[in-house]
């Protein structure tokens with residue numbers, strides 16, 4: 001039986017009250033964004049144009065479609081993988097094994113969708129179904145989180161996450177109790193983090209592009225850019241799938257409502273906001289401006305990929321010739337901290353690159369509306385908060401060595417500013 005061993009972990013997200021508020025606010029914000037993106041004035045800060053009734057949100061066929069999508073992605077996850085990777089060491093000194101076949105799942109999904117479209121599947125109809133699909137995804141996330149919470153009641157104490165076991169059911173339901181819930185070798189958190197939501201996001205984008213082509217004769221340059229940039233981001237995540245095994249979500253956070261809703265509903269339905277906006281609010285974009293935006297995205301991607309790859313290479317093998325020459329600080333745990341290269345510029349260079357890309361995804365939507373910039377605003381808040389959480393964890397892990405790192409690299413995300 002599980003014991004509330006994490007009760008000493010400091011409460012995050014404002015404790016039970018904050019968790020309860022977020023559980024209401026996050027789905028409400030997502031539906032607000034979906035409604036506003038489709039309305040003429042598209043005011044981010046105004047009231048929604050209308051309140052959808054149950055007949056708009058609830059459709060058994062859409063629920064079936066959503067479940068079929070989850071089933072397809074689960075089947076692709078179970079296909080033989082080109083590699084099986086080991087995760088970080090767990091409390092009981094064991095390591096879990098994970099299939100590395102996410103990119104393969106993306107390619108196979110693209111082939112299947114291509115076949116279905118050529119056989120007459122009206123993909124352009126998907127944008128009309130976003131509201132009931134988002135509702136189905138939210139409902140699934142709630143039920144799934146409840147099942148995960150119940151599953152954790154019979155999990156051994158060694159399987160529990162450091163947070164998420166406060167004893168308060170609302171807080172623990174939100175944060176997630178079990179670190180790596182699995183049935184046999186099927187890892188729910190790893191699957192949800194990278195498959196149905198991320199691949200669903202680019203599929204929604206593609207459907208919006210096709211719908212725009214149907215409406216206006218061809219997709220706009222702005223729509224091509226948003227689709228291209230976000231496909232690159234998702235393709236990159238799946239190509240470097242193994243790197244997700246060292247992220248905070250996999251190594252530290254339990255699997256509860258926050259990640260289940262984030263992965264299954266928030267990512268596909270709000271990260272596709274720019275493409276949704278463009279379908280209903282076409283924006284002129286000339287080649288010179290498009291080139292500047294491509295350059296911004298390329299700079300962001302260069303920093304993001306460079307920083308993430310440098311750290312992952314270093315963590316895998318510090319003597320790898322690509323990182324062996326970098327300056328480091330030793331820590332009492334035996335691990336070292338990079339203090340030159342990307343990680344000597346700021347303490348989170350990967351966040352900086354990610355934020356620059358976020359800006360490049362919004363710029364094709366022009367500057368007439370705030371709505372397409374929601375992602376930049378939300379993402380800045382998320383990464384600033386995430387950076388603070390990571391900082392606390394690193395201080396606990398590395399103590400004085402971390403303080404020394406902070407002294408040597410004083411800026412967190414943006415050099416000379418923050």
Ligand SMILES: NC(=O)C1=CN([C@@H]2O[C@H](COP(=O)(O)OP(=O)(O)OC[C@H]3O[C@@H](n4cnc5c(N)ncnc54)[C@H](OP(=O)(O)O)[C@@H]3O)[C@@H](O)[C@H]2O)C=CC1
Nearest residue numbers: 247248249308311336337338339343350351354386390394
């Ligand atoms: N699109 C989206 O919605 C989101 C994207 N992201 C992206 O995901 C990626 C991963 O982010 P995240 O998991 O938050 O964090 P990071 O990949 O930045 O990992 C932080 C960890 O890196 C290690 N570390 C920190 N500093 C150093 C150093 N100087 N040298 C060596 N190791 C160091 C520490 O772990 P240890 O020492 O134990 O290895 C620390 O806990 C980022 O690129 C981020 O932008 C994140 C959230 C949302």
Ligand SMILES: CC(C)CCC[C@@H](C)[C@H]1CC=C2C3=C(CC[C@@]21C)[C@@]1(C)CC[C@H](O)C(C)(C)[C@@H]1CC3
Nearest residue numbers: 026193194236237244247249258261262263266267
């Ligand atoms: C709903 C809340 C506001 C919070 C939910 C947060 C989640 C949406 C994000 C937490 C960490 C994430 C990561 C990615 C997507 C968003 C979530 C799930 C990521 C898979 C995106 C692609 C990147 O290349 C990555 C590094 C693999 C990301 C890992 C973290």
